[in-house]
Amino acid sequence: MPSPNIAGTQRGYVIPIGGAEEKLDNPEILAKFVALCGGEDGVITVIPTASQLDDTGARYQKIFDDIGVKKSFSLPITERADAQNPSYVKTLEKSTGIFVTGGNQLRLSTILGGTPIARAIRQLNAQGVHYAGTSAGAAIVSQHMITGGNTGIVPTEDGVNLAPGMGLINTIVVDQHFNQRNRLARLLSAVSYNPFLIGIGLDEDTAAFIDHNNVFTTVGSGAITVVDPSDIEYSSMAEARTGDALTLLNVKLHILASGGRFDISERKAYVK
Template sequence: MNEKIEGNLIIIGGAEDKKGDKEILKRVANFINKDSDMLLIATIATEYPEKSYNNYHKVFSGLGIKNIEKLDISNREDACNKDNIELIKKCNLLFFTGGDQLRITSILGGTPIYDALKYICSEGRVIAGTSAGASVMSHTMIVQGEDEESPRKCTLKMSPGLGLIDSVIIDQHFAQRGRIGRLLTAVAQNPEVLGIGIDEDTAIVVSDKGIAEVIGSGAVYFLDGSSIVYSNVSEQYCDEVLSMFNVKLHVLKEGNKFNLIKKVPFEEDNLKNENTK
């Protein structure tokens, strides 16, 4: 992983609270100036863009954001539209809704919109995403895999993501859909990559220095395969249950933090001590 992760990212495990305290969406809203900055809601992943936009517009306007726009892209022609490109360049916060992550990559990949997205990320502007909008942030994303099953060698389908964060792979709706098996399979296939499973109504806020802070009501699971000493992950006998030794699991709750570069959790006091050395 690079020494520095570009951009400020808010990666949400899906089904975030929209009616109660709205803790996660409040945190999203507080990243910008609510009176003057622009929030851009990208509904690319969903087949019901108007419904999704209206839901989030209601929540974010209720949280005090005055300038909310919709990024309306349903095909690759829209991803070359100059007005859409300008919207991205002008926005202070881009929010990806849920849906199908392959819709995002297949529509945006190789287009001027994708270039604009990488540009605002490199500038450190905030990009948030929930559910499919979370999975798509990494270089490689999980597209399909068995829920609530033991990990098996050849049951996982992966695809290139948007590449906004290095050397991680993200899964969402994690505990609720029993996805530990498929994330273990992803890590076994490439132990250099850190697996991150995010529960519903839970998120990580990733700083440009690679620190991930957990917020929300659930847990975030960090799977580190860098010390694996054995696995049977090769595709021979592909129906076998996956076996691997010495994979490391960290489980963090709200307020806990994780160093994505060093692959270690830490307490705030320890971070202060490190910074004074």
């Protein structure tokens, strides 16, 4: 469950990004995140744990510096012992924004899960600090995190692999690189397990800016695919055998390009 809000405060934005966001010519998504975090007065902490490249944190610090942020940090968390470091928690507590990079989302869950760093991220977001994550950093915002699955359109009984995520929002399940990697089947498979979940498929260079009211706005050059199973009439998941195609009746699907909005609580899409 998400951390409870502190009385008199609003939860910070939760911003899952579909990966491959524009970083140089027109970094619309990153610039909007920086503006929310206070612009040049913002303090952004980068967590590059999902990546196995040594320079990932420094590269994002340089990107945020070029956008105009005067103060940024990168936490070199590469193993669980690092995520217990009190000094890293203190650095996080200085932040107005937290940015989690792409890579392998299982590195995020296995290294950060249940640690003081993970608890601090959840608590700080509940207190108003904004969270943005790209690719793996987007997948982990869900309570149920997609870690793999089948490509294509038709969902199957074994079409998705799930693991516990960070749970910043517990009513959605997020997939990334969505259109570019043909991932509709695995998102449909994920929501077929439990119609409580809303599936959000993020194209590359596309983000959902989810506000404290659980309404998101699409930002970027692609689109967001929303799979809403709340009115589903029938799912064959319970009877299906391994590898079987699924029957799903009355599943809603929305495609939201830049400016499109969706109310997660009310399960309603809007055009700007």
